[in-house]
Amino acid sequence: MHVDFSKLGGLAPAVIQDDSTGRVLMVGFMNEEAFRRTVETGFANFYSRSRNKLWLKGETSGHRLVVKSIATDCDQDAILIRVEPLGPGVCHEGYQSCFFRTLRDGEWVVNEERTYDPNTTYGGSK
Amino acid sequence: MHVDFSKLGGLAPAVIQDDSTGRVLMVGFMNEEAFRRTVETGFANFYSRSRNKLWLKGETSGHRLVVKSIATDCDQDAILIRVEPLGPGVCHEGYQSCFFRTLRDGEWVVNEERTYDPNTTYGGSK
Numbered sequence: 001m002h003v004d005f006s007k008l009g010g011l012a013p014a015v016i017q018d019d020s021t022g023r024v025l026m027v028g029f030m031n032e033e034a035f036r037r038t039v040e041t042g043f044a045n046f047y048s049r050s051r052n053k054l055w056l057k058g059e060t061s062g063h064r065l066v067v068k069s070i071a072t073d074c075d076q077d078a079i080l081i082r083v084e085p086l087g088p089g090v091c092h093e094g095y096q097s098c099f100f101r102t103l104r105d106g107e108w109v110v111n112e113e114r115t116y117d118p119n120t121t122y123g124g125s126k
Numbered sequence: 127m128h129v130d131f132s133k134l135g136g137l138a139p140a141v142i143q144d145d146s147t148g149r150v151l152m153v154g155f156m157n158e159e160a161f162r163r164t165v166e167t168g169f170a171n172f173y174s175r176s177r178n179k180l181w182l183k184g185e186t187s188g189h190r191l192v193v194k195s196i197a198t199d200c201d202q203d204a205i206l207i208r209v210e211p212l213g214p215g216v217c218h219e220g221y222q223s224c225f226f227r228t229l230r231d232g233e234w235v236v237n238e239e240r241t242y243d244p245n246t247t248y249g250g251s252k
Contacts, residue, residue, distance in 0.1 A: 001229055001232050001233060001234060002234070007175060008134065013139040013153055013204075015141050015150055015153060017150060021148075022147075022148030022149075023148075024141055024143060024150065024206050026199065027139055027141060027199060027204040027206075039229065039232075049133060069228055069229070070228065070229040071225040071226075071227060071228045071229070072225065072227050072229075072234060073152065073153060073217075073224035073225050073227075074217050074218065074219045074221075074224045074226070075224075076227075076234070078139075078153040078224075078225075080150050080153075080225045091199075091200050092200065093200045095200075098199035098200045098201075098204075099197040099198065099199050099204075099206045100197075100200070101197060101198050101199075101202075102195055102196065102197045103127055103165065103195070103196040103197070103198075106127050106165075107127060108127060108128070108198060108202070
């Protein structure tokens with residue numbers, strides 16, 4: 001189950017897609033260990049570039065991502081994971097998807113409502 | 127329409143999703159100029175890390191990606207583009223999607239047929 005992590009200094013982008021709706025929920029980065037943990041545990045794990053550590057998605061919020069299938073691309077340097085998201089939203093800002101901003105006439109516009117209150121869930125932290 | 131290109135040395139991952147089917151077709155990288163050209167022309171442009179140059183998807187094959195909508199994520203460091211793909215496939219290996227390999231029992235397995243002959247389309251080049 002080789003993935004080429006060399007092109008981004010040990011990381012590969014991982015696209016997270018809702019298995020039932022097809023919505024793209026987030027893009028994270030995995031190193032080899034995060035990918036291994038994802039495969040072995042069945043929950044999406046990432047490598048946080050800002051915190052320089054492995055990160056189980058949902059470890060604070062409980063909003064884990066249950067792996068349904070894992071694909072890789074032609075160059076084997078990107079990962080696509082279809083998931084069942086647990087909880088009301090994947091984004092730490094309270095939205096169902098991190099991609100809640102759409103380009104309209106040259107400006108990013110938020111065109112959906114939050115699905116939960118991130119201050120209650122995260123208590124101010126991510 | 128700010129995008130944070132600083133985290134990957136001037137690049138941001140761009141997820142390409144089929145607007146009509148929801149299938150994730152590829153992940154490419156854009157620098158600021160590729161993103162600007164994508165917005166201005168309505169066709170997906172990328173930055174090739176292997177060739178170190180801007181790249182209009184479909185410039186050789188004709189399989190351009192017509193932009194239907196553009197979104198960014200909470201950190202504004204990833205891009206999601208919904209497209210209408212022109213032609214039978216996005217992948218230079220002849221498949222509809224670059225994500226034609228799925229993990230099965232620890233091995234990457236190809237579980238779909240090619241939709242076109244890449245040797246005819248590309249003549250051996252990408």
